[in-house]
Amino acid sequence: MSFRFKKTCNVLKPFYGLSRVEIDFSKSLLAATVSAFNGMDVASFLRVLWKVIALKQKDEDKTILPVHICRFHSLRFLRDYVSVLIEQK
Secondary structure, eight states: OOOOHHHHHHHHHTTTOOEEEEEEEOOHHHHHHHHHHHHHHHHHHHHHHHHHTTSGGGGGGSSSSOEEEEEHHHHHHHHHHHHHHHHHH
């Protein structure tokens, strides 16, 4: 490893230079990603996010790696779900 990479990793621990993780719309993938990168289950991750967003506890913000869910997959899931509901009527 290069010196620059090692120095960056030491500064940005524990995320090793990652600023966020982008995932597909899947509960199991979300659970695996949160467990691997943040070392917690989804419920704990959501509690930390609640503290950061609603209670504005910015010190918690530095302890987690943000997980983004792809909008395209979310909207496609919603579209398919609504179409099934309409067909059932």
